Amino acid sequence: MxxxxxxxxxxxxxxxxxxxxxxxxxxxxxxxxxxxxxxxxxxxxxxxxPDLDHLHNPFLMKDMDVAVERIEKALASHEKILIYGDYDVDGTTSVALAYSFFHLLTENIEYYIPDRYLEGYGISTTGIDYANENGFSLIIALDCGIKSIDKIDYANTLGIDFIICDHHLPGNELPKAIAVLDPKRSDCDYPFKELAGCGIGFKLAQAYSQKHHLPKDTYLQYLDLVMVSIAADIVPVVGENRILSYHGLKKLNNNPCEGLRALMEVSGKKETYTLTDVVFTLGPRINAAGRIDHAKHAVAMLLCEVDGNSAEQSESINLKNTERKTYDQDITREALALIGESEILINKKTTVVFNENWHKGVIGIVASRLTEKYYRPTIVLTKSNGLVAGSCRSVVGFDLYEALSGCADLLDQYGGHKFAAGLTMQQHNVEALADKFEEIVSATITEELLTPxxxxxxxxxxxxxxxxxxxxxxxxxxxxxxxxxxxxxxxxxxxxxxxxxxxxxxxxxxxxxxxxxxxxxxxxxxxxxxxxxxxxxxxxxxxxxxxxxxxxxxxxxxxxxxxxxxxxx
Structure with a gap:
């Protein structure tokens, strides 16, 4: 092209x-x-x-003081703390960082990752019920929660407090958590707005360490995890992210945590790692756990300094990545065949393909591949738990989320941003979605944007x-x-x-x-x-x-x- x-x-x-x-x-x-x-x-x-001394004071972040005080209370009272995070790379590295850090201070701590297929993205009722049934009174949620208004309300009725550490754009209303750490909230004066979710967790660890005069290495030891999240979550590598990435790469290449070291060994790459290497070598392997099985295995691998089985965990993750590649290649081939059979589809300004037997865990990757090949806004759909689930990808300069908003009447749920999004819908609406999405995109996209x-x-x-x-x-x-x-x-x-x-x-x-x-x-x-x-x-x-x-x-x-x-x- x-x-x-x-x-x-x-x-x-x-x-x-x-x-x-x-x-x-x-x-x-x-x-x-x-x-x-x-x-x-x-x-x-x-x-x-890039100088670590130029990192911003974490207490500039709105609610940081409240979050630290609530954690201090939990530690003093021997409350049970649950570290909760998303199932992607940013979420699993966030959980590994926060769990490792606070595990230094208490034994009354566990972590929880929702099941991608049974619970879906973000805070789940199932996760809150797990916390309630097992006596957890404080949940620290990372890389999710900023729009979980109803879920936090539910937790409050059970007497469970939430500290939310998120980096996504809030809605008009903030959840009623004890503390909401998100530089993108309109009333937050934190100077840098583009931290990844793991970066927010890092700032929480930094704040606690500063207040209690702990050695800097207490939180700086996690720079490699923060860097992996920055690379995999495709956030801007400027400002604090550049400082964290620079020093995180140095740590990865010289003294990585045991889990990442083992994963680097099974990846086969021997030379010095760059951010690009992390994106294409380590990121997919960590992601594969949640795509093929359960993301808790990725956290277990990243925590193998604690659990002591790095080789076994990393080899298991690597095998899941190999399985993910097989699904990815097979589904991409089938999707290309579907497109090739449809002359109408070839002449459209969008791609929408559906097969109820495709593996939900890899349709996002397939959507990216189809967008790269045909360079037009793309939706890949499959059947999941009685509904149709979709992953959507856009081209540079076109607002995918805005286009999906125009199709909202056909969708049960949708969320994301300009370039990537997800959705769920009823199967009988698939054809109508394809038509309406094409209509909206055709009316708003320019020919220039359809050329890479x-x-x-x-x-x-x-x-x-x-x-x-x-x-x-x-x-x-x-x-x-x-x-x-x-x-x-x-x-x-x-x-x-x-x-x-x-x-x-x-x-x-x-x-x-x-x-x-x-x-x-x-x-x-x-x-x-x-x-x-x-x-x-x-x-x-x-x-x-x-x-x-x-x-x-x-x-x-x-x-x-x-x-x-x-x-x-």
Missing amino acids: EKRWVQASNCNDDTITTIAEQLNIDRSLAQILVQRNVCNYDQAKDFFR MIKIDSEIELAQIDGKFHRVLAQMGPFGPENMAPVFVTHNVYLAQHAMVVGANHLKVNIKQQNSPIFEGIAFGLAEYENLLQPKVPFSVCYTIEENVWRDKKRLQLNIKGIKIKEQG
Whole structure:
């Protein structure tokens, strides 16, 4: 699929020159810094050297003082505390962090993860009943609860107090919990709004530690868990998240908790981990427990420092991930076949597919794959507990949640955000949903939004790329949303030798310019350019720059995102 190349807007030339001179770096790198609002020496120092001392005071968060006081009361009275969290990576890492931290202070503590299939997302009546039947008087909920108005009301009737640690956008009404920790609530002045759920749990541990003068390592030991949640939950890697990610990666690569260390071993990756590696290597394995079986197994694996069976737990999680891949591949193949059989569907601006036998735990992954292939808003539906459950994915720039709101009369429940959402509905409404969703999207989406975009940070010559250039570039990480790996464009490059297809449909090239060394490039999924690229015919490439390690040898490689052949004439 042809992609739009969009060049980043121009920055102030004088600012770029000043930064380049002060830091003694290439102007193109200075330009990228300015694009990311790093506009003077002090900001650059903070950017390149993220400092844990720059984390905000946790007591700036609304209700933090109330939350800490309620926990102090529970500890003093030997109350039973239940740590409750969602079944995804953010939820399970949150539970592992909070349980581990407060387990240092009390034995009267357990954790609870709802069953994805029987209880669904968020606070459940079943979970509250479990707490009531087992004598828990305080529940600390992580990565969920901000919209659980009725569930918290129910808990209050039973005399169970809630502390909610959530990062999702609240509704018009807040639940009547003892404390609601959420930087996104309108009356919260906490300076950074984009923490993951595990980040909120971290701030709670930080607050308790600060008030009781505990050593910083008491809560900093969990930085690797916080980093995994940031990576997997796709939150912006700026501000506090960048500081936490930077130091969390250092801990993961040097001294990970036992559960993550064991999971890294079974994943097979030996080199230094980046946030991208966490997203594609560790995240899916942790998620697989809740998709295929029960997410409590993921928490047990992350807690194996306490339980002492890291190898067994990580191997079990890895096997569940292998099973998840099989479901994922089979369902994706079946969904593609459904689309291929429908010429009408091909010409639509949306994709809606339904099969009552698909595994609910992987339909979100399938929706992502279909969106990537056809690049249009997508809903994948299956049967679950007598209802139809769906996972929805969007394209950049289109508000999926708003489109679903227009279909609310056909849905039992729905929730999510601009780019991803979930829903439940009655089966007899499936066809009507497909029609209405198509109608709403067609009326509001532009053709431009239906074409994938490559955002280009800077135009450079190949000769600018050397060891120093890459070292400075690497220090701009960790890379993630709002601080993505810079994409460069270079025009008038030539093949140094014939292009070659490798793997299923990837293209390996060696390219050069007149005054540059030869650079090796890999273009994933762009095998169709093999015969279009000819010696002595100039073309343009956009790419990221990475270090490729093979048999202990390191070399710079271009990860090519797009190719445009210069028209002759």
